């Protein structure tokens with residue numbers, strides 16, 4: 316491995332969303348400039364610049380409440396791989412995370428996992444990425460005791476509490492951001508007492524609309540919410556579903572959805588419940604947690 320000691324790590328400030336976006340495009344990822352801008356604003360990015368002034372590598376640390384930080388966008392341009400840049404940038408994010416008193420979590424690609432294992436990350440659970448064009452024709456009837464309605468700004472505090480119980484993440488800022496990206500995909504399910512029993516949010520992506528997070532009391536409600544969000548406008552869609560949700564996975568596969576790859580959710584340290592996605596039917600995205 317070539318020495319990276321002389322490689323300068325620079326902070327990627329929030330004006331750099333457009334400049335750093337080509338890195339995720341090269342990797343074939345779905346993020347838009349708006350995603351980068353949100354993450355750089357809410358978190359801290361680190362990267363390396365080549366002689367031509369372009370970003371050649373990146374990493375990002377996104378605080379998720381007081382106890383957890385999500386590490387993402389670990390990207391190295393193809394010509395600079397296997398030189399240690401990925402590891403160096405990841406370590407920079409970890410230093411930042413530890414200094415802030417937080418535990419690091421991430422969703423690893425197959426390529427990323429070999430870097431994370433030796434650094435003390437352990438597997439929590441596998442996630443499948445699903446691609447599909449729509450589900451409308453196969454919609455299930457809405458369960459009779461459930462009412463669906465669009466998410467309103469006033470719902471966000473309660474939504475954040477419901478989400479926290481399902482995801483174990485404190486992420487009101489993220490939920491507020493996502494609910495404004497595609498309001499027509501943002502739906503709440505309520506029971507007859509007006510208690511939240513599920514929700515879905517969506518956002519536009521570079522190649523597909525991303526549905527997630529999706530939290531729900533059970534799989535039937537999750538499927539109802541997915542149908543509603545997908546039906547609100549044309550696809551294609553991507554959705555990242557914890558593999559233990561077998562009924563939902565089978566439902567997607569029966570509708571022609573395909574899952575060419577997946578992620579491993581990993582953490583370096585203990586956050587109680589982070590390893591249990593029982594009520595989390597789709598994550599926000601590997602870049603967001």
Ligand SMILES: CC(C)(COP(=O)(O)OP(=O)(O)OC[C@H]1O[C@@H](n2cnc3c(N)ncnc32)[C@H](O)[C@@H]1OP(=O)(O)O)[C@@H](O)C(=O)NCCC(=O)NCCS
Pocket residue numbers: 316342388389390391392395396397398399400401402403422423424425426427428429430
């Ligand atoms: C994953 C990625 C960031 C690695 O960056 P990198 O700078 O090449 O990584 P490093 O040089 O620091 O590699 C560290 C170690 O990880 C392992 N590793 C890295 N890439 C690997 C691969 N493709 N297959 C097997 N092991 C690999 C090796 O052990 C390597 O050490 P070695 O080169 O001495 O054998 C880069 O391949 C990339 O951008 N991939 C596409 C995007 C992606 O998947 N990012 C990870 C998101 S979780």
